[in-house]
Amino acid sequence: MSPAAAPMSQKPLGLFPPKDFWDSLPPPPLPTYVCDGGLVVRSKVTDKHRKVPRECDCWHCRVHGPRLKQQWADHLDEMLCQADEDGLSLFLASIPPTPCAWAAFRRLLARHGASGRYGRLRFDEGCLVVTTAPVGRPVSLDEARAVLARAVAALPFDRRISSGRAWKLPPKPPSEWEVVDELTEEAAAQVEDRLAAVGIVVEDDGTWIPPAEWVEDSWLYIDFLKYLRGEGPPPPRNTLGACPSPDPWPR
Ligand SMILES: [Zn+2]
Numbered sequence: 001m002s003p004a005a006a007p008m009s010q011k012p013l014g015l016f017p018p019k020d021f022w023d024s025l026p027p028p029p030l031p032t033y034v035c036d037g038g039l040v041v042r043s044k045v046t047d048k049h050r051k052v053p054r055e056c057d058c059w060h061c062r063v064h065g066p067r068l069k070q071q072w073a074d075h076l077d078e079m080l081c082q083a084d085e086d087g088l089s090l091f092l093a094s095i096p097p098t099p100c101a102w103a104a105f106r107r108l109l110a111r112h113g114a115s116g117r118y119g120r121l122r123f124d125e126g127c128l129v130v131t132t133a134p135v136g137r138p139v140s141l142d143e144a145r146a147v148l149a150r151a152v153a154a155l156p157f158d159r160r161i162s163s164g165r166a167w168k169l170p171p172k173p174p175s176e177w178e179v180v181d182e183l184t185e186e187a188a189a190q191v192e193d194r195l196a197a198v199g200i201v202v203e204d205d206g207t208w209i210p211p212a213e214w215v216e217d218s219w220l221y222i223d224f225l226k227y228l229r230g231e232g233p234p235p236p237r238n239t240l241g242a243c244p245s246p247d248p249w250p251r
Helices: 064-085 099-111 141-154 185-197 212-216 218-228
Strands: 038-043 049-053 090-095 118-122 127-131 137-139 160-163 177-183
Touching: 038 185, 049 177, 064 090, 064 118, 064 141, 064 160, 090 099, 090 141, 099 127, 118 141, 127 141, 137 141, 177 185, 177 218, 185 218, 212 218
Parallel strands: none
Antiparallel strands: 038 049, 038 177, 090 127, 090 137, 118 127, 118 160
């Protein structure tokens, strides 16, 4: 290292690198990994079941990586509009891609009372930070939104977007469905055939209800899920004590 070169952490914050480097980056290649298979989910309210695609929520997945990216892009865009509506100014800063530069920058954000209001895109070349703290370059709402949209699009899938507390992604709304089993791609493709083979009707909305005696008896239920996975025979129907409905002998 030449004596003139200052360590990264001593470079002026908010000024590195000087150009909008993300505009010159080639579009990132799509991830090669694809999550496959499916999930068996069961309603918490009724005995309805469904097969749904697996939700890996993974940046490295070809299906969910782009979806996650879009979710972040939409969310941060909303945060920028909200901040503008609240009368806050917006700033863009680029900082070196080193932990100590980031630590110093976070202290700066905290000093300006905006530690929770920032979004950060981590590139190999540096981090882009959009924030309401007066650090970096002041920008209009339109410019902030446009730069962020371009930068998110240029972000490789092995990099990350993160945010401060106030700009966190909202939690997923509670679902009526809970996961009861996982299926391989092969098993997921055969679920409908297996259900038909034991006389279970799949409704138009994709839901189906297993026989009551299978749902009520945990051992039979486990056998049923195993059968759907292709790992065993279906459980017996109408076992001792179970009565076919409707009651054939009305009193
Ligand atoms: Zn996935």
